[in-house]
Amino acid sequence: MTDEREVQEVLAHYVRATDRRDGKAQGALFTDDATVQIYAKSTAGDYEPVGEPLVGGRGVEYAVANFMPPHPPGGSSHHTTADHLVExxxxxxxxxxxFIVFEVRPEAIRPIESGYYDTDLRRIDGNWKIVRHHVLMDVPVSR
Structure with missing residues (x-):
């Protein structure tokens, strides 16, 4: 498998862990000192940070377990990613x-979020790990 494909698969594992609300699996994709920051698009079209950055895989695991709402009975989410640019x-x-995130409910499926993932990775002991992950939201996030 090429390096580019391996890097792309890290993101594939990331979005699947998010959809499952599996903080342990998602956190394992990050280095201990990785930073994760969410940004909202302003009315001027630039991005502003939302909240404080998460630090490391443990921070990601904690956020998934404590800040992401669980799916309701019969519900789920589904992330799709496209147009991967890998260097x-x-x-x-x-x-x-x-990316686009779909909310899946028994009565309907609808898009609820979209934007870009902008991510730096480093190969450590043969495995690609996320060292910086920015989530650039298309729609302003409420503060």
């Missing part, structure tokens, strides 16, 4: 991909 330079990589 690899030795043991460092950059990934940028568009």
């Amino acid at each position: 690899v330079d030795g043991d460092r990589a950059h990934l940028n991909a568009q």
